[in-house]
Amino acid sequence: MRNFLEIEAPVIDRFGGEDGLEAKLTKPKAPERVQSISNSQWLSAASRAVFQAGFSWKVVEKKWSGIEKIFYGFDLSFCRYLSEEALDDLMRQEGMIKHWTKTRSIQRNADFFWYLSNEYGNLGNYFSGWNTSNYVENLKYLRKGGDRLGGKTAQVFLRRMGVDTLIFASDTIRALVREGVVDKSPSSKKDWAALQNAIETWQAQSNRSLNEISQILSLSVG
Numbered sequence: 001m002r003n004f005l006e007i008e009a010p011v012i013d014r015f016g017g018e019d020g021l022e023a024k025l026t027k028p029k030a031p032e033r034v035q036s037i038s039n040s041q042w043l044s045a046a047s048r049a050v051f052q053a054g055f056s057w058k059v060v061e062k063k064w065s066g067i068e069k070i071f072y073g074f075d076l077s078f079c080r081y082l083s084e085e086a087l088d089d090l091m092r093q094e095g096m097i098k099h100w101t102k103t104r105s106i107q108r109n110a111d112f113f114w115y116l117s118n119e120y121g122n123l124g125n126y127f128s129g130w131n132t133s134n135y136v137e138n139l140k141y142l143r144k145g146g147d148r149l150g151g152k153t154a155q156v157f158l159r160r161m162g163v164d165t166l167i168f169a170s171d172t173i174r175a176l177v178r179e180g181v182v183d184k185s186p187s188s189k190k191d192w193a194a195l196q197n198a199i200e201t202w203q204a205q206s207n208r209s210l211n212e213i214s215q216i217l218s219l220s221v222g
Helices: 004-014 018-024 031-035 039-052 057-070 076-080 084-091 100-120 123-128 132-145 151-161 170-178 189-206 210-219
Strands: none
Touching (some): 004 189, 004 210, 018 210, 031 123, 039 076, 039 123, 076 100, 100 123, 132 151, 132 189, 189 210
């Protein structure tokens, strides 16, 4: 595994210098901005990512404002108490994407998010407290506690909300394989431990966010 500055150097050259690369990269929100996001916004964003997984993102985007109305703005208290019968009725409303397990995930994730909100004061407090040293454990906890919130779905959701995260785009995985961190998308305990060690090392070397590290890894493959 190379020093991250060595990985980054040819990417900087490709974009005509550091300023060119910086203009290309997206960065996480400041913790106080993440902290200020409402509980309903977290549930809406998580649900949108779930519905977009394996489906047309554009179709979901077009329908999402209507779906938010169907679910009363994704209010946690409303959504967590929805019975399967109520969910089925809502799924049949005009404008709703008719996918049962994804619709059911709204209730299950509302219940999980309600638990987190009560433990931490609100979801913004919880997610703003994520840091690199606990990144893999945090992802595992989200996958275990939530419904359909594993893998790339969770990473897309988190990135959109401004939480510092990797995204396992195909080129990012290729870069991780090239650097000898893993030999495929992380799945085993050994893979995840290797990933955790790599991102901590690279962040110490570069002083970059996980967002930036992920994007630079991907760009280094092109």
